[in-house]
Amino acid sequence: MYQIIAHAKPKKESEHFGEFLGAYATLFIDFKEIDGAYVLAKHYIENEGWEIIELEDEYFIINSIEDMAEDYQQYYYEVFEYGYSLIFNTYDSIGEE
Template identity: 40%
Template sequence: MYLINLQAEPKKGTEYYEKVAGAFVSVYIDYADAEGAIHLAKYYTEEEGWKVDNVDDEFFEIEDEKELDKENREFYDEAKEYGYTMVFNCYESDEEE
């Protein structure tokens, strides 16, 4: 299991376009290797209507679910069941309108 963190912005015509400037996205991927997990994280994010701006160079390999706190264990369990899960932490623009 891998935890890939990336930064994205909503694509035009999507639910969050013009509502938020972007999001930090945490993608839990149940996949065999890191490179494939990164590609899948980008793919799933784009499929949700977000343009990936940046993928963190650092990713996390989760070898033992017991090392996770309760909230993150729920994401882990969901990724085990469905193959992946995503957490979007949206933010607004710093610029005043």
């Protein structure tokens, strides 16, 4: 499993437009190769109504639940059930970035 992080902002047609300035999206994805995981990460984030500002080059390999930050461990089994888990850590002002 990979952990990929992106900085994103809501698209104009998104339900979140006007509510949030942006978010740091954390995606956990169960995929064999990192290149394909990045393609899917872009798809899932954009499909939720967000425009990617930056997709971080650095990623993490998660081999067990202990490899995940404690805040995210609740999503571990969801990744294997659905293939991915996407968490948006939103902010609504520049000072919160």
